[in-house]
Amino acid sequence: MDFKTVLKRIVENVDGAIGAGVIGEDGIAIDQYSTKPDFDISAAGAEYSTIISSAKKASQSFGLGKTNEVLISTEKATMIMMVLGKSYFVTLALNLDGNLGRGRLELKKAIPELEKLL
Amino acid sequence: MDFKTVLKRIVENVDGAIGAGVIGEDGIAIDQYSTKPDFDISAAGAEYSTIISSAKKASQSFGLGKTNEVLISTEKATMIMMVLGKSYFVTLALNLDGNLGRGRLELKKAIPELEKLL
Numbered sequence: 001m002d003f004k005t006v007l008k009r010i011v012e013n014v015d016g017a018i019g020a021g022v023i024g025e026d027g028i029a030i031d032q033y034s035t036k037p038d039f040d041i042s043a044a045g046a047e048y049s050t051i052i053s054s055a056k057k058a059s060q061s062f063g064l065g066k067t068n069e070v071l072i073s074t075e076k077a078t079m080i081m082m083v084l085g086k087s088y089f090v091t092l093a094l095n096l097d098g099n100l101g102r103g104r105l106e107l108k109k110a111i112p113e114l115e116k117l118l
Numbered sequence: 119m120d121f122k123t124v125l126k127r128i129v130e131n132v133d134g135a136i137g138a139g140v141i142g143e144d145g146i147a148i149d150q151y152s153t154k155p156d157f158d159i160s161a162a163g164a165e166y167s168t169i170i171s172s173a174k175k176a177s178q179s180f181g182l183g184k185t186n187e188v189l190i191s192t193e194k195a196t197m198i199m200m201v202l203g204k205s206y207f208v209t210l211a212l213n214l215d216g217n218l219g220r221g222r223l224e225l226k227k228a229i230p231e232l233e234k235l236l
Contacts, residue, residue, distance in 0.1 A: 047176035054172055058165035059192040069191040072173045075183040 003031035006113050007090075010106045011035060016098020018077065022114060025049050025087040041091060044079075048072075052081055052089050069104070082107045085118050121149035124231050125208075128224045129153060134216020136195065140232060143167050143205040159209060162197075166190075170199055170207050187222070200225045203236050 007020040011033055019034030021041035027049040029042030056067045070081045080103050081091045090110065092103050125138040129151055137152030139159035145167040147160030174185045188199045198221050199209045208228065210221050 044176065044180045047172075047179060051169055051172045051176060054165075054169045055190045058162065058169060059190060059197075061165060062162045064195050064197075065193040067190060067192050069189070071187070071189040071191075072177060072185060073187040074177040074185050077182050079177075079182075 001113060001117070003114070003117055004033055006110050006117075007031060007033035010092060010103075010110055013106050014092065014094065014099055014103045016095040017103060018093040018095060018098075020090065020092045021045070022084065022088060022090050023049060025053055025089070030088070039093065041093065044091075048079065048081060048091065049089070052083065056083075071100075071104075078103075080104060080107060082111060084111060085115050088118060090114055119231060119235070121232065121235055122151055124228050124235075125149060125151035128210060128221075128228055131224050132210065132212065132217055132221045134213040135221065136211040136213060136216075138208065138210045139163070140202065140206060140208050141167060143171055143207070148206070157211065159211065162209075166197065166199060166209065167207070170201065174201075189218075189222075196221075198222060198225060200229060202229060203233050206236060208232055 003022050010020050011017040019039050019041050021032035022030040023045040027046030029045045032041040055070045059067045072079045078094045081089045083089050121140050128138050129135040137157050137159050139150035140148040141163040145164030147163045150159040173188045177185045190197045196212045199207045201207050
């Protein structure tokens with residue numbers, strides 16, 4: 001099992017999924033799988049990794065403990081990010097009519113597998 | 119109708135809601151309503167407002183357009199934040215067993231009312 005196999009399965013199992021990726025908190029993508037050639041998740045790595053780091057810090061200092069998930073909805077897509085290990089995260093991009101609940105479930109299910117590959 | 123009335127209604131309509139607040143992107147809370155005296159949403163304003171600003175910037179530069187919502191799940195609570203106008207957001211904090219779907223719905227329904235008060 002490798003990263004791309006797991007990412008491909010996540011994308012194929014979720015209606016409206018555009019792409020998925022494993023990204024380090026330093027902003028560097030480890031691997032990705034996308035259904036659209038112009039949708040490059042690694043290009044988003046640097047920007048979104050900053051948000052994950054800020055969310056971790058904010059939640060710790062507000063007494064909410066460890067951050068598990070950050071979700072961002074925009075007028076064009078929804079990005080779900082779940083923390084992997086200490087300094088990585090897996091992200092899934094969905095169309096606006098994508099199945100958000102299923103996306104979150106597939107990511108949660110994939111976390112143990114992805115963490116084994118880190 | 120004032121901010122606190124709307125915030126109180128949101129919290130009372132959502133199972134597992136801890137508190138809600140209207141916060142500026144400068145980190146200053148305008149108003150809040152909480153069911154727990156030790157849960158002070160204004161204290162989180164400065165930290166979480168940075169995340170909203172970063173999410174807006176990341177989504178614009180990644181070509182996803184305007185950001186509507188940011189959700190952060192931690193080991194103790196879930197924070198839902200929805201953008202209000204150009205430089206404010208409304209946030210709702212939920213227990214882990216809180217009704218996330220209902221929370222998002224109540225916030226969405228309240229946005230037009232809250233924007234009128236800005």
